[in-house]
Amino acid sequence: MSAVLQNLVNQPYKHGFVTDIESDVAPKGLSEDTIRMISAKKNEPEWLLEFRLKAYQQWLKMTEPTWPNVKYPKIDFQAISYYAAPKQKPKLKSMDEVDPELLRTFEKLGVPMHERAVLAGVAVDVIFDSVSVATTYKHKLAEVGIIFGSFSEAVHEHPELVKKYLGTVVPVGDNYYAALNSAVFTDGSFCFIPKGVKCPMDLSTYFRINTQESGQFERTLIIAEEGASVSYLEGCTAPRFDTNQLHAAVVELIALDNADIKYSTVQNWYAGDENGIGGIFNFVTKRGLAKGVNSRISWTQVETGSAITWKYPSVVLQGENSVGEFYSVAVTNHHQQADTGTKMIHLGKNTRSTIVSKGISAGHSNNSYRGLVKIAPTAAGARNYSQCDSMLIGDQSGAHTFPYIQVRNNSAKVEHEASTSKIGEDQLFYFAQRGIDAEAAVSMIINGFCKDVFQQLPLEFAVEASNLLSFKLEGSIG
Amino acid sequence: MIYPGSKTILEVRGLCASVSGTEILKGLDLTVKSGEVHAIMGPNGSGKSTFSKVLAGHSAYQVTAGSVLLEGKNLLDLPPEERARAGVFLAFQYPIEIPGVANSQFLRLTYNTVQTQRGKEELDPLEFDDFVREKMKLLEMSPDFLDRSVNEGFSGGEKKRNEILQMALLEPRLAILDETDSGLDIDALRIVSQGVNKLANKDNAMVLVTHYQRLLNYIVPDFVHVMDDGRIVKTGGKELALELEARGYDWVGAKHRGAAPKVVAKVAA
Numbered sequence: 001m002s003a004v005l006q007n008l009v010n011q012p013y014k015h016g017f018v019t020d021i022e023s024d025v026a027p028k029g030l031s032e033d034t035i036r037m038i039s040a041k042k043n044e045p046e047w048l049l050e051f052r053l054k055a056y057q058q059w060l061k062m063t064e065p066t067w068p069n070v071k072y073p074k075i076d077f078q079a080i081s082y083y084a085a086p087k088q089k090p091k092l093k094s095m096d097e098v099d100p101e102l103l104r105t106f107e108k109l110g111v112p113m114h115e116r117a118v119l120a121g122v123a124v125d126v127i128f129d130s131v132s133v134a135t136t137y138k139h140k141l142a143e144v145g146i147i148f149g150s151f152s153e154a155v156h157e158h159p160e161l162v163k164k165y166l167g168t169v170v171p172v173g174d175n176y177y178a179a180l181n182s183a184v185f186t187d188g189s190f191c192f193i194p195k196g197v198k199c200p201m202d203l204s205t206y207f208r209i210n211t212q213e214s215g216q217f218e219r220t221l222i223i224a225e226e227g228a229s230v231s232y233l234e235g236c237t238a239p240r241f242d243t244n245q246l247h248a249a250v251v252e253l254i255a256l257d258n259a260d261i262k263y264s265t266v267q268n269w270y271a272g273d274e275n276g277i278g279g280i281f282n283f284v285t286k287r288g289l290a291k292g293v294n295s296r297i298s299w300t301q302v303e304t305g306s307a308i309t310w311k312y313p314s315v316v317l318q319g320e321n322s323v324g325e326f327y328s329v330a331v332t333n334h335h336q337q338a339d340t341g342t343k344m345i346h347l348g349k350n351t352r353s354t355i356v357s358k359g360i361s362a363g364h365s366n367n368s369y370r371g372l373v374k375i376a377p378t379a380a381g382a383r384n385y386s387q388c389d390s391m392l393i394g395d396q397s398g399a400h401t402f403p404y405i406q407v408r409n410n411s412a413k414v415e416h417e418a419s420t421s422k423i424g425e426d427q428l429f430y431f432a433q434r435g436i437d438a439e440a441a442v443s444m445i446i447n448g449f450c451k452d453v454f455q456q457l458p459l460e461f462a463v464e465a466s467n468l469l470s471f472k473l474e475g476s477i478g
Numbered sequence: 479m480i481y482p483g484s485k486t487i488l489e490v491r492g493l494c495a496s497v498s499g500t501e502i503l504k505g506l507d508l509t510v511k512s513g514e515v516h517a518i519m520g521p522n523g524s525g526k527s528t529f530s531k532v533l534a535g536h537s538a539y540q541v542t543a544g545s546v547l548l549e550g551k552n553l554l555d556l557p558p559e560e561r562a563r564a565g566v567f568l569a570f571q572y573p574i575e576i577p578g579v580a581n582s583q584f585l586r587l588t589y590n591t592v593q594t595q596r597g598k599e600e601l602d603p604l605e606f607d608d609f610v611r612e613k614m615k616l617l618e619m620s621p622d623f624l625d626r627s628v629n630e631g632f633s634g635g636e637k638k639r640n641e642i643l644q645m646a647l648l649e650p651r652l653a654i655l656d657e658t659d660s661g662l663d664i665d666a667l668r669i670v671s672q673g674v675n676k677l678a679n680k681d682n683a684m685v686l687v688t689h690y691q692r693l694l695n696y697i698v699p700d701f702v703h704v705m706d707d708g709r710i711v712k713t714g715g716k717e718l719a720l721e722l723e724a725r726g727y728d729w730v731g732a733k734h735r736g737a738a739p740k741v742v743a744k745v746a747a
Contacts, residue, residue: 421577429536430574432558433567434588434644435595444587448578448627 026083032056035183038083042152042186045159055172055182062176068339069368069400070308072244072281080215080246082184125150125189125205137201147192148203151219154190161192165223169252169289169316177248177310178285181217185250188218193228193259202458204233207249215246222252224259226292231262231458244272244307249284257292257319262300264457265313266465269305274363276335279307286313287343290322290351298325299342300456302465307336312370314343317351317379324353327453331469332365332397341371341402346379346412355386356452360469361397368400375412382412391449392422393442421449443469479680480700481513485549487652487683488533493544494708495532502528504708505544510652513680517694517719518687520705521727526687527571529705530656534568535561548652563595565651569641569658576628581640584628585610589647613646617673635666642673653677654685659693671696691723704730 026037035056039049064075125135125148135149147158154162172182189205207218224230247269253261263286272279282305288297299313315324326342344353353373361367373384390399401418423445431441446469447454454462488510495503502525510516520526532539533546535558546553553561576584582603589610590600601609611621617639629637638658645653655674659667674697678684686697694702694716702718703710704727712718712730722730 425537427574427576429534429558430570431588433534433562433570434648435559435562435592436588437559440587440591444579444584445576448576451578 024083024085026081028081029078030080030082030184034082038184038186041083042155044155047163048155051167051172052183055179056184058173059176059179059183062173062179064176068310068370069366069402070310070337070339072308072337075246075281077180082215082217083186085186125203141199141201141203144197144200145194146197146199147190149190151185151188151190151221154192154221158190158192161223162190162221165221165252165254166219167252169254169287170250170285175285177283178250181219181248181250181285184215185217185219188220188249189222190220191222191230191232193222193224193230195225196227197225198228199230202231202233204235206235207247215248217247218249220249220251221254222261222263223254224256224261224295226257226259228256229260229262232264233458234263234265235268244279244281246281246283247306249286251284251286251313253286253288253297255288255290255292255295255297255319255322258294259292260296260298261288262298263288263313265299265301265303266457267301267303267305267309270307271305271336272307272334274334276307276364279336280305282306282309282311284311286311288313288315288324290315290317290319290324290348292319292322293348294321295319296323296325298323298327298456300325300327300453301329301340302453302457302469303328303330303338303340304469306338309336309338309340311340312342312372314345315353316345316347317353317382318347319351320348321350321352322348323351325456326353326355326357326371327456328357329360329450329453329465329469330358330367330369331360332362332367334363334365336363336365338366339368339370341369343372344374344384346373346375346382346384348379348382350381350383351379352382353384355384355388357386357388358450358453359388359390359399360393360446360449361390361399362393364396366398366400368402370402370404372404372406373414373416375407375409375414377408379409380411382409384412384414386414386416387452388416388418389449390418390420391446392420395424479513479515479678480511481680484512484514484680486510486547487512487549488685489545489547490533491545493529493532493546494542495528495539496542497528497539501542502539502708503532506705506709508703508710510683510685512651512683513678514701515678515684515686515697515699517699517702518685518705518710519689519691519702519719519722519727522689524705525708526705527656528708530568530654530685530687533561533652533654534558534566562648563592567645567648567650567653569638569645569653569655571657571660573629573637573641575630575632577630579628580624581626581628582607582610582624585624585644585647588644592648610643610647613643616646616676617643618669619643634661635663635670638662638666638670639673642670642677646673646677650682652683652685654687656687657689658686659688659690667693667696691719694719706730 035052039052138149141148170178173179191203193199222232253263255261269280269282290297297315303309313326317324324344330338330340332338341357342355355371357369359367359369369388375382388401392399399420403416405414407414428438428441447466454465457465486509490506490508493503493506518526541554548564586606593600619639629640658670699716702714702716704712
């Protein structure tokens, strides 16, 4: 790689600072006692403790998955602290009571915690380490019957809803990290859109890991009742540490008849340094259940951070005519590894799914798309279209595609397209010969490559994603 | 056309260049004055395409000796984008494809980048649209070119027209057309050539790099140079091209190579 390319890719991570805030951190280690401690700290009902303990028992019997195309040293689950929270007053009456240091942290990250702030029109739930520290626009949303706030609050205020839906899309024993999450999750976002309500604003959760030795295990549950619709955004950052932190989240989405859920993520966890030291292990289970007829679940993700990303936002298409979508841009640089993709499980008749995946690999990184399209015998007339494109920058990076297709119904139609391209000297020379420097050239090539995905994002997110990518790959080309 | 007293646009002296350690250009001399059209011909491997890439500043080629001046300015000191902004244009033999980027977007970026560097006003998307549509008429291009991704799925002829369109937008001092005739059918060749002819004026200069005399029926050169083994070995008027067409390149090359014996060593496998 030429020097220009090098400089372009090797920009420092700008969210890498640590907030100096007094935290309540649990001792390291995982046992039944840890789980009872978390449950007690959160003053949880008995059924939730049982849910956790059941998950823990399952987890003990499971082994870490080895099939992903990623390499990392064995995680010592006893060396992690499973609870970390900023010390603060037990109950906040208004945003003014939030620790000013926290407010400053999120201001620095561009996340508005004041409702009058820049991103007016987006309701934000802010998760700092293990707990939700603030939710904006809560009351305004409540006027139309929308419940939006921290998971812990929902457990106390709407236990019947949480109990009814928790674990119904991702069962406690679904996979190793989902089981771990189910046992130790600390907080997250809860969102309920009642029948017939179109959510008047985008809802958003911002996740921040601050403590060096804690993991983040959050749980998100979104329910859209009949005819409801919501657009949900998720952003994440973490400080620069030379150790790895584990982030094992579970997100469950449920869409009833004619409901529509759009879930967008811009993931920018700390990715480790140029030698691959440090960074977040992002092992996440995200799944939506398109339960009702004509329901629609759409995942859009822009994955730029994390040392390792292991996630497959999926849709179970149960309702007739339901629609599942997955639009993804995954960018890896330096020594990052990403094994990401989706699963589209077609159960209902005439269900349709679309997969558009764009992988960009620079430096010494490895980027894999892994996807499953499954058409059950019941899914007559089901259709899937998949497109997986990879782009390589420089000559040290790798791109891999692992598509799995299982069709058990003859009337189904499944299409898969794939391509690989490379940004090299010749592309950049072409731009240079037209007066365009390498930075502008890379930005244009990448944005063109990702266009199909970016246009799925809400506008302000699309701009952020595009900037993030240019920033991320600055110096990688030349 | 040769204009009396016109100024020198390009002056190349003793240019030597290599790619990954292999010397390709071995002391090339060339002077191009404004208003002139030069054709560089020669067999495969004679260094024609290397010469055009070296002029444009491709990083794969190392200049080991000699000098290149553009209007008196040392071109070799400049990175490729600055050469382009200074007025060097290369029409590529194989233009690259840029999926997802609309041609209009790319054309406007290149136009505005170069305009800004020359201290001129940028055009906003609407103004640019009018401007580029006018230029496209020159090349008989349909407006849907603007919405398609840059060169993606273009036929050979469409790609070459798109190159000449960029030349029309950037108004270079020195345009180098690298094998622009390759892969063109007769109609496309005519359209591209007419476009080039309309763009040629007394203030700019053209260097056509080509294998065949065919292109020169449409774009009539003032000078024809024959390259062999990294040097220009013969220069003449347009009639030289016809002679080359009739007799091939061997007679020129052989004379230049002089007494050097042709030894072909074959090792039995």
